[in-house]
Amino acid sequence: VTVDRSILGLPTLEFGRALLGARLVREAGPDESERRVARIVEVEAYDGPDDRASHARFGRTARNAVMFGPPGRAYVYLVYGMHDCLNVVTGPDGTASAVLIRSVEPLEGIDAMRRARARRAAGRRRGYALLPSEDARRVVETAALARLSGVPDALLASGPGLVAAVFDLDRSWTGQDLFDEASPVRIEPRAAGEKPPRVVASPRVGVDYAGPPATELPWRLSVADHPSVSRPRPAGG
DNA sequence: AGTTGGATGGTCT
DNA sequence: GACCATCCAACTG
Numbered sequence: 117v118t119v120d121r122s123i124l125g126l127p128t129l130e131f132g133r134a135l136l137g138a139r140l141v142r143e144a145g146p147d148e149s150e151r152r153v154a155r156i157v158e159v160e161a162y163d164g165p166d167d168r169a170s171h172a173r174f175g176r177t178a179r180n181a182v183m184f185g186p187p188g189r190a191y192v193y194l195v196y197g198m199h200d201c202l203n204v205v206t207g208p209d210g211t212a213s214a215v216l217i218r219s220v221e222p223l224e225g226i227d228a229m230r231r232a233r234a235r236r237a238a239g240r241r242r243g244y245a246l247l248p249s250e251d252a253r254r255v256v257e258t259a260a261l262a263r264l265s266g267v268p269d270a271l272l273a274s275g276p277g278l279v280a281a282v283f284d285l286d287r288s289w290t291g292q293d294l295f296d297e298a299s300p301v302r303i304e305p306r307a308a309g310e311k312p313p314r315v316v317a318s319p320r321v322g323v324d325y326a327g328p329p330a331t332e333l334p335w336r337l338s339v340a341d342h343p344s345v346s347r348p349r350p351a352g353g
Numbered sequence: 354a355g356t357t358g359g360a361t362g363g364t365c366t
Numbered sequence: 367g368a369c370c371a372t373c374c375a376a377c378t379g
Contacts, residue, residue: 160371169371171364179364197361199372216371237374240360277372322371 119295120305124187128163128206131187132215132337135159135204137306137313140220142283145300152225152283154273155306157313158218158338158345160320162203165212167333169326172212183212188295192280192287198240199277200286204294204303218321218336219274221344222282226269229282233272234261236281275346314340318350 118141123134135156142152162170171180171193182191183205191203191214203214222229237260238244238253247253264272273282280286285301294303306312317334324331338345 162371171371174365177365193371194361194363195370196372197363197370199361201371203371218371240373242360275372281373320371325370 118297118304119302121188121295124206124295126206128161128213128215129335129337131204131206132159132161132335133315135215135217135303136315136337136339137310139223139304139306140217140279140283141302141304142225143300144225150225150228152228153223154220154229154279154282155223155344156217156303157221157342158336160216160218161206161213161335161337162216163207163213163335167213167326168330169320169323170212170214173326176212180212182291183214185209188293190285190289190292190294190301192285192289194287195277200280201276202280202283202285202289216276217279218276218338219344219346220279220282221342222269222272226272229272230261230264231257232284233278233281234258234264237264270343274344313342316340316350321346321348 123131126134138156140154140156144151165172172183176184182189185205186209187206189205191205192200194200201216203216205214207213234257238257241256244256273279292301293299316338318336319332319334320336338350
């Protein structure tokens with residue numbers, strides 16, 4: 117048994133809390149040699165249609181439809197035209213809520229994560245898609261990988277866009293059941309014997325557009341004093 | 354160590 | 367047509 121579906125029944129905030137310390141896993145695929153595993157250390161809750169910061173605030177749309185479905189599925193969206201962000205749908209079927217995975221601590225397959233992040237960075241460069249050969253693209257990717265060598269493992273996936281980058285996730289993963297043992301991408305409980313982490317709650321990041329009270333709700337949950345938590349660092353943790 | 358602005362395209366009024 | 371659940375390089379001090 118690798119997944120724990122029992123947490124799917126929890127209210128969104130408790131579900132988010134239960135996610136801290138849990139593992140995000142991607143199995144090795146035909147093109148990826150390494151299995152990747154990371155510890156979830158920071159999440160944000162987006163709870164219901166009355167949450168003015170939530171993508172569900174305009175009701176059901178083509179983009180957010182999966183948020184209205186059963187819990188445990190992936191909702192991956194594109195922000196700022198370039199970054200993908202991974203959410204886990206929460207709450208019973210028919211309600212619209214989700215938890216954004218904001219940062220993780222790499223545990224296994226760290227080289228594959230570095231390569232994936234370098235690939236993403238290289239792909240952003242002008243003209244990359246027009247490069248004449250696979251070799252030419254590889255040169256750009258290798259340069260990006262070299263630049264990443266100064267980044268410590270703990271900071272490789274310290275931010276929501278980076279989480280999706282190191283796990284090679286994009287919008288096409290929306291709808292995938294993350295609590296199915298057969299899924300190549302899934303969420304597994306923390307290791308046996310590992311204590312539940314101490315949790316700090318603080319306001320969510322990047323939601324000024326929502327105004328109060330949404331901007332003030334302490335719905336960003338992070339592991340206290342963990343180096344992989346993204347900026348801005350929560351106060352007092 | 355902290356601040357600023359540019360990149361980029363989908364989504365919604 | 368405005369805005370965005372972000373990241374990074376290129377500055378300042």
